[in-house]
Amino acid sequence: MRIDSHQHFWRYTAADYRWINDDMAVLKQDFLPEMLRPVLQRQGIQHSILVQARCSLAETHWLLEVAESTDIVRAVTGWVDLSSADLQHDLEKIAHPLLRGFRHLVQDEPSPSAWMADAAINAGMRHLQQQEYVYEMLVTHRHLSDAVRFAQRHDRHFLVLDHFGKPDLHRGVAHWKQQVAPLKALTHVSCKISGLLTEPRPAGMSATDLLPWFDAALEIFGSERLLFGSDWPVCLLAEDDGNPWDLCQRATAALSADEQAAIYGGNASTLYRLQETSNEPASAK
Structure with missing residues (x-):
């Protein structure tokens, strides 16, 4: 079973999705399951993990x-x-058999560092981990050191670093490796190899030039702690400059069948307990 570990749905309104700016016109529309289905079918992917896109209990419902x-x-x-x-x-209000984790748009906080250091946030995080919810960390390269310290404090359940931690592609892969190197020892932290195509790039950098970041991720996390994610529909911002499915296939082509199976579904199944999920829609029950 192949899993896309990171995709979004929304009914677009400017008030609800303020992070979608005028440079992201392609995202200013509804994105719903019937639109994703043919995309996944073309890629031979059967299922996905649906991730929040705004900080709202109403959206989670x-x-x-x-x-x-x-x-x-x-x-x-x-x-x-x-x-x-x-x-x-x-x-308790949002408890649901399909709810396996949480995320906050930490990157959009006025001070991501202060947010991750806040006593109330850390108390809440301990509470989530006691209940065995996965927590996804959404930060940029500017606050990876804070994310590392956050992860060191919270090792009672799985954490996932979204989108490689949004590297600074201008500073090169060696700089990113140095930033995330401490996570190698934190075996409760996995990384979604997603989102790289839409990060700001130096002039002339092609999709092929992003492959070293995948090699570095394999070196640091190993195939047993990496999860493929398309970041659909945000990946549409990359336009004709490549797509996340092809890029990841190229990056993992030399791996063994078992390693590829882990990245494309096995690891997600373990972290998010997908073996406990029925894929039968409620309408068919």
Whole structure:
């Protein structure tokens, strides 16, 4: 079973998705399961993990409803306010068999460093890990050192670094390796090899020039701690400059069948407990 570990759905409104700016016109529309299905079929991928795109309990409820209605989605990464005094009550309100993890748009915080160091956030994180929810870390290269310290504090359950930690492609792969090297020893941290095509690049850098970041990720995390993710539909911003499925296939072509199977589904199945998920939509039950 091949899994796309990172994709989004939304019904677009400018007020709800303020991070979609005028340079992202292709994203200013609805993206729903019937649009993703043929994309996955062309790539030989059967299922996906649906990830939040705004910090809203209402969106999490909606994502779970959408996930129930389709056989594509095997797990949902939602959102909850980790600093809330009502965290347990909120978790009970959104509890659902498909809800396997959470994420916050840390990169959009006024001070991501302060957010990750906040006492209430860290208390909430400990509470999530006690309940065995995966937590996805969305930061950029500017705050990878803070993310490393955050991960060191929270080792009671799985953490996932989204999109390679959004490397600074201008500074090269050696700089990124130095930033994430401490994560090699943190075996509870995995990395989604996703999102690289839409990171700002130096002039003239092609999709092929991104392959060294995949090699470095394999060196640091090993095939047993990497998960393929398309970041659809955000990946559409790359236009004709390549696509995430082809890029990852090229990056992993020399790996063994077992290593490729881990990256394309096995690791996601373990982290998000996908073996516990029925792929039968609620409408068919």
